[in-house]
Amino acid sequence: MPQLRKDLTSRTWVIIASERGKRPHDFKVATDEKKGEGNCPFCPGHEQETPPEVLAMGRGERTADTPGWSVRVVPNKFPALSGQSDEPSFGDGPLVQKNGIGAHEVIVESADHNSTFGTHSQEQMEQILSAMISRVKQLRADERLQYVQLFKNAGRIAGASLEHTHCQLVATPIIPPKAQEELQCGHFYYEQHNRCVWCDIINKAHEHGRIVEASAHFAVLCPFASRVPYQVLILPSRHDGEFDSLTGEEIKDLAGILKRLVRRLEIAFNFPPYNLQWHISPLQGPGQYDQYFHWHLELLPRLTIAAGFELGSGIYINPTAPELAAQELREVKIDATTGI
Amino acid sequence: MPQLRKDLTSRTWVIIASERGKRPHDFKVATDEKKGEGNCPFCPGHEQETPPEVLAMGRGERTADTPGWSVRVVPNKFPALSGQSDEPSFGDGPLVQKNGIGAHEVIVESADHNSTFGTHSQEQMEQILSAMISRVKQLRADERLQYVQLFKNAGRIAGASLEHTHCQLVATPIIPPKAQEELQCGHFYYEQHNRCVWCDIINKAHEHGRIVEASAHFAVLCPFASRVPYQVLILPSRHDGEFDSLTGEEIKDLAGILKRLVRRLEIAFNFPPYNLQWHISPLQGPGQYDQYFHWHLELLPRLTIAAGFELGSGIYINPTAPELAAQELREVKIDATTGI
Numbered sequence: 076m077p078q079l080r081k082d083l084t085s086r087t088w089v090i091i092a093s094e095r096g097k098r099p100h101d102f103k104v105a106t107d108e109k110k111g112e113g114n115c116p117f118c119p120g121h122e123q124e125t126p127p128e129v130l131a132m133g134r135g136e137r138t139a140d141t142p143g144w145s146v147r148v149v150p151n152k153f154p155a156l157s158g159q160s161d162e163p164s165f166g167d168g169p170l171v172q173k174n175g176i177g178a179h180e181v182i183v184e185s186a187d188h189n190s191t192f193g194t195h196s197q198e199q200m201e202q203i204l205s206a207m208i209s210r211v212k213q214l215r216a217d218e219r220l221q222y223v224q225l226f227k228n229a230g231r232i233a234g235a236s237l238e239h240t241h242c243q244l245v246a247t248p249i250i251p252p253k254a255q256e257e258l259q260c261g262h263f264y265y266e267q268h269n270r271c272v273w274c275d276i277i278n279k280a281h282e283h284g285r286i287v288e289a290s291a292h293f294a295v296l297c298p299f300a301s302r303v304p305y306q307v308l309i310l311p312s313r314h315d316g317e318f319d320s321l322t323g324e325e326i327k328d329l330a331g332i333l334k335r336l337v338r339r340l341e342i343a344f345n346f347p348p349y350n351l352q353w354h355i356s357p358l359q360g361p362g363q364y365d366q367y368f369h370w371h372l373e374l375l376p377r378l379t380i381a382a383g384f385e386l387g388s389g390i391y392i393n394p395t396a397p398e399l400a401a402q403e404l405r406e407v408k409i410d411a412t413t414g415i
Numbered sequence: 416m417p418q419l420r421k422d423l424t425s426r427t428w429v430i431i432a433s434e435r436g437k438r439p440h441d442f443k444v445a446t447d448e449k450k451g452e453g454n455c456p457f458c459p460g461h462e463q464e465t466p467p468e469v470l471a472m473g474r475g476e477r478t479a480d481t482p483g484w485s486v487r488v489v490p491n492k493f494p495a496l497s498g499q500s501d502e503p504s505f506g507d508g509p510l511v512q513k514n515g516i517g518a519h520e521v522i523v524e525s526a527d528h529n530s531t532f533g534t535h536s537q538e539q540m541e542q543i544l545s546a547m548i549s550r551v552k553q554l555r556a557d558e559r560l561q562y563v564q565l566f567k568n569a570g571r572i573a574g575a576s577l578e579h580t581h582c583q584l585v586a587t588p589i590i591p592p593k594a595q596e597e598l599q600c601g602h603f604y605y606e607q608h609n610r611c612v613w614c615d616i617i618n619k620a621h622e623h624g625r626i627v628e629a630s631a632h633f634a635v636l637c638p639f640a641s642r643v644p645y646q647v648l649i650l651p652s653r654h655d656g657e658f659d660s661l662t663g664e665e666i667k668d669l670a671g672i673l674k675r676l677v678r679r680l681e682i683a684f685n686f687p688p689y690n691l692q693w694h695i696s697p698l699q700g701p702g703q704y705d706q707y708f709h710w711h712l713e714l715l716p717r718l719t720i721a722a723g724f725e726l727g728s729g730i731y732i733n734p735t736a737p738e739l740a741a742q743e744l745r746e747v748k749i750d751a752t753t754g755i
Contacts, residue, residue, distance in 0.1 A: 081511035155732045169615045171421035226723030234722025252729035275509045352727030382574025383566030387692030389592035392495045
């Protein structure tokens with residue numbers, strides 16, 4: 076029988092069509108054929124083809140915008156938002172517009188064109204996370220910016236237009252609708268229960284067998300009201316609102332657990348397309364959301380298509396119960412020492 | 416310069432990257448290759464391959480579940496929700512579940528496997544709309560049902576799994592999140608302005624050249640904060656909350672304007688994939704929403720991919736300004752008499 080489950084953190088409803096019980100081999104996965112590194116603007120030696128870098132990580136000294144980096148952050152060549160905008164803000168009945176100041180950057184994750192979140196070395200993954208944290212801290216200093224949306228599109232179906240492994244960030248002069256909604260939902264739950272909804276989500280996932288992996292500082296789980304098959308949340312086990320306050324030890328731990336999660340998906344689905352989103356606190360008003368907001372990562376494999384019903388109603392039909400998804404992902408064999 | 420526009424009916428924000436100014440030929444359109452009618456369960460003569468029909472339209476008498484129909488409504492063979500459910504309702508901290516009673520039906524639009532919303536005859540289109548209205552009225556009689564989501568997925572990219580032209584409906588025991596949001600936004604706007612937000616949306620579209628076509632009873636427009644290129648709204652010009660209260664004359668008018676809109680898209684984009692959603696009043700509490708809700712249709716062509724940024728933030732990047740989209744659609748030449 077289908078179950079109608081509610082996601083309290085987004086007010087979304089989900090129909091879990093668990094009798095379909097779709098497992099990894101039941102999905103047609105659109106794995107991209109790699110075109111290779113010819114003329115890739117993100118490969119070493121092509122640094123002049125991107126706007127000047129805003130950050131680079133690596134060993135030893137080097138001149139900006141030359142090879143020798145291990146992680147490189149550059150403004151997007153076709154930015155959705157940028158540091159200057161002369162568009163006016165106004166409100167005219169149903170028309171509302173805001174000056175579109177912001178930033179749009181690409182985090183080139185590795186000099187290796189073909190590496191992935193699942194196959195990067197542990198050290199490489201730590202550098203990527205450190206670069207992101209550094210950018211969030213820097214952007215926070217610009218008081219016009221309210222939020223940084225960090226995300227990764229893996230595979231063409233998931234919206235990646237360049238295949239060289241990369242993440243992106245967009246900084247906005249507003250708190251985005253989804254972030255607003257999570258803050259409101261978190262606040263509402265806190266007022267009702269005097270507890271953090273995400274802390275309770277972790278506890279219930281332990282009780283109900285929806286944990287994929289738990290490490291010293293993080294929990295990886297399939298949420299009760301998963302909108303899509305094999306949806307995964309990664310949450311710090313300790314209640315924490317700020318992604319950029321991670322300690323060195325926590326970064327190490329997150330790098331490992333994130334790498335292993337993506338590796339599980341790569342093995343189970345042969346490199347499926349997916350979107351990975353960071354849900355962090357707004358940039359301004361430090362401490363304001365700490366009591367009831369708990370930062371986290373959300374990974375959405377692109378195995379199904381959101382169609383008219385989902386777009387119209389905001390209710391999702393998911394043919395794989397998250398209890399089954401968590402079990403399947405737990406059982407994927409990865410090498411414990413290398414994570415590959 | 417990118418413009419940051421707000422959709423007051425959904426609280427969504429949109430970045431209009433108008434300097435990209437993408438026109439129809441700039442999009443790679445995934446037009447499906449037709450496989451044809453061999454073994455199609457929706458074609459005449461295959462009536463036994465679907466669950467028994469709940470409604471059929473056509474001329475003259477016929478036995479149920481035999482050929483001779485022109486529009487046929489059947490329960491979905493793999494329903495997302497159905498008339499019986501023994502799943503319990505409960506709330507346990509962050510876990511909330513509701514008994515999943517409902518209905519899931521397919522409206523087979525025509526006996527002709529290959530016809531489309533753009534190529535159906537005027538009379539065929541009127542019958543499809545009449546069948547939908549009849550189903551909404553019938554489902555309204557079941558007091559456990561709170562809403563009917565009517566929708567059409569056209570093309571595989573838009574989620575259509577069978578190519579024979581059809582629409583669907585899902586009746587739910589809850590008011591879906593998107594419908595709730597529209598009701599709340601409509602109510603809020605009404606309290607602020609003492610006017611209907613959708614009436615104002617029509618007026619502003621006239622003022623700013625975003626009307627595609629206006630008929631005696633309907634307006635077709637590209638909204639100010641279009642989330643995707645060539646997004647279109649169809650609204651009754653007269654303020655009206657109830658889709659199923661349309662008069663015979665209004666059904667005729669809607670059939671013509673909807674057919675011509677889809678025909679414009681078919682010509683401009685060579686049969687693009689799209690999703691079409693009905694946004695109507697909840698089934699129960701008649702008259703309750705009339706003051707501030709105004710039913711409408713939303714058409715979303717699937718020309719771009721919603722990726723990590725959109726999924727994470729709820730902000731959409733649209734490379735085609737709706738002012739340009741409306742102009743392009745207006746200028747498509749269709750035959751005024753046949754609509755083809």
